[in-house]
Amino acid sequence: MDFRLSPEQAAFQEEVAGFIEHELPVGWDEEQGSLAERMDVERAVMRRLAARRWLALPWPKEYGGAGASPVQQLLFNEQMAYHRVPGSVNMGVAWVGPVVILYGRADQKQQYLSRIADGTDIWCTLYSEPGAGSDLAAMQTRAVRDGDEYVINGQKIWTTFGHYADWGWLAARTDPAAPKHKGLSTFAVKMDSPGITVRPLINMAGGHEFNEIFFQDVRVPVSQMVGEENRGWYNVAVGLDFERSSIGATSSARRTVDELVAFLRGRGGMDPAVRHRLAEQAIGVQLLRTMAYYIASEQERTGLAPTREAQMAKLFGAELQQKVALTGIQILGMTGQAAKPGTPALALHYGLLRSVANTIEGGTSEIQRSVIASRGLGLPRE
Ligand SMILES: Cc1cc2nc3c(=O)[nH]c(=O)nc-3n(C[C@H](O)[C@H](O)[C@H](O)COP(=O)(O)OP(=O)(O)OC[C@H]3O[C@@H](n4cnc5c(N)ncnc54)[C@H](O)[C@@H]3O)c2cc1C
Incomplete structure (x- = not known):
């Protein structure tokens, strides 16, 4: 060691x-x-x-x-x-590129990869639908072949960056008769294609990150289907070769703890409960950081991320960010209520409200716990 x-x-x-x-x-x-x-x-x-x-x-x-x-x-x-x-946060790098590298044709690699790697094109991810989130394979958006094109109809939701992405990475149903995981395909879609409507969704922190996207008879050339028809579910699962340590969540929580410590140092006469809460969060940060380093080094050593630990870190990191933000707001007390631009209080206010989404995006905590229990610990299903 x-x-x-x-x-x-x-x-x-x-x-x-x-x-x-x-x-x-x-x-x-x-x-x-x-x-x-x-x-x-x-x-x-x-x-x-x-x-x-x-x-x-x-x-x-x-x-x-x-x-x-x-x-x-x-x-x-x-x-x-x-x-x-x-x-x-770059979805083109995280999962579009890896699928194109693995399953794309030479012309698709030529067309998409260099423009992602040089920062020209931004991609958004068109997976979730109003009736398909945790149960993602239930998605209903249809892609129907018509000559050299697919015609797309349906609705996506929670599409981060959908309002300024150049390209969309779309999963849609190409075979409605097949079992739900086996009738999906993945497409590269120009976000300015006729028939696409982007409607903003404002999150509870007041930010515009995600959107609803409506597809009405959107025509996508067959050449923009990536990978084999009806094997899209496997493309959705790719992206696993990347560093999966949740170090981003760790660093973000560590930065907030460091800022709170700097704010409180030298003030004198601190409430012991406040000191203890901050100490607790600092332990959480250190624990998660150690886990993150362990996951990345195992991934480097074996070529595979230790799935159970990666899932535990994702869950722990998302919840830690919420706890740290809440601790910060409570510590700042009345000062925290007077949030003004450029003050630590404002960053914490935004951070607290935004952190609610941490335990939903990329798979909810309930789903993570359930997967850790069944696949990680081998416990019987409910
Ligand atoms: C900030 C943010 C950004 C996002 N960006 C994107 C994006 O760019 N592209 C995209 O496609 N999607 C995106 N999403 C969507 C995200 O993937 C989904 O919100 C997530 O998968 C949960 O799905 P849902 O919202 O439909 O909730 P649901 O699946 O309806 O879940 C509702 C509640 O029920 C619980 N639940 C559901 N099933 C079970 C079960 N089997 N057992 C126990 N509890 C269960 C959930 O844990 C949750 O608490 C984003 C979400 C957020 C918050």
């Missing part, structure tokens, strides 16, 4: 820290501005990351990545999340 980084890993960690300190575009850390202005900053960050091949860091070099190992990815993701650098 060796908890130290190798000299190469430590050098990479320093390189990332230097990049964040010196190479990000001016204004990258300002929270204000319109959505369009913040998107411009995000795209500028993405271009700088792409110039170093860090945008698609884990992808093979031939597709514009750096072929990074899981531990390298962890070191990168850890600092990006801690410093709250925008542009790090």
Whole structure:
């Protein structure tokens, strides 16, 4: 057992820290501005990351990545999340690219991959529907073949970045007669295609992250189906080769705890209950960080993420973010109620409201617990 980084890993960690300190575009850390202005900053960050091949860091070099190992990815993701650098959530990199690399044709690789890796195209994910979330395979959006095209009809929901994505990564039903996991296919869809309507959904923190997307007779060329027809469910499951440590959640919770400690230090006369709560959250952060490092190093050693631990870290991290944000708001007390732009109180207010979604996105905590119980611990189903 060796908890130290190798000299190469430590050098990479320093390189990332230097990049964040010196190479990000001016204004990258300002929270204000319109959505369009913040998107411009995000795209500028993405271009700088792409110039170093860090945008698609884990992808093979031939597709514009750096072929990074899981531990390298962890070191990168850890600092990006801690410093709250925008542009790090990239669904094109996380799951569209990996499916295209594995199952796409040569022309699809040519068309999609380099534009993801160089930051030109942003993708959104069109999976969830009003009647298909946890039970995702129940999705009903139809794709019907008509000559050289598929005609898409249906509705998607909770589509993050749907309002500014260039491309959508769509799962739709191509065979309604087949068992539900076996009648789905995946498509690349231009988001400005005629027949697509994007309607904003505002989250409870007042932010516009996700949307409802309506498809009415949207025509998609057959050439934009990725992988085999009716094997889309397996494409939805891909993306597993990437670092799965939940280090992003850890870093975000660690940053908040560090900020609270800095805020409270030197104030004198602290309530013991407050001190204890903060100590508890600091233990949670340290635990999760150790888990994250363990997961990435196992993934690097064996080539596979330890699924049970990865699921435990996802669940623990999502819930820890909520606890840390709540602790922060309670510690700030009346100051916390007077949230103004640029103050730690505002970041915590937003963080607390936004953290509610942490235990829903990417699979709810109930589902995670159930999977850990049955697949991880081998317990009988209810
Ligand atoms: C911030 C955010 C961003 C998102 N971005 C995207 C995106 O970009 N693209 C996309 O396609 N989707 C996206 N989603 C959707 C997300 O994947 C779904 O919200 C999630 O899978 C849960 O589905 P649901 O909302 O339909 O809830 P449901 O599945 O209806 O669940 C409702 C409640 O019932 C519980 N429940 C359901 N089934 C069971 C069960 N079998 N056992 C016990 N409890 C159960 C759930 O845990 C939950 O508490 C996003 C969600 C959020 C919050």
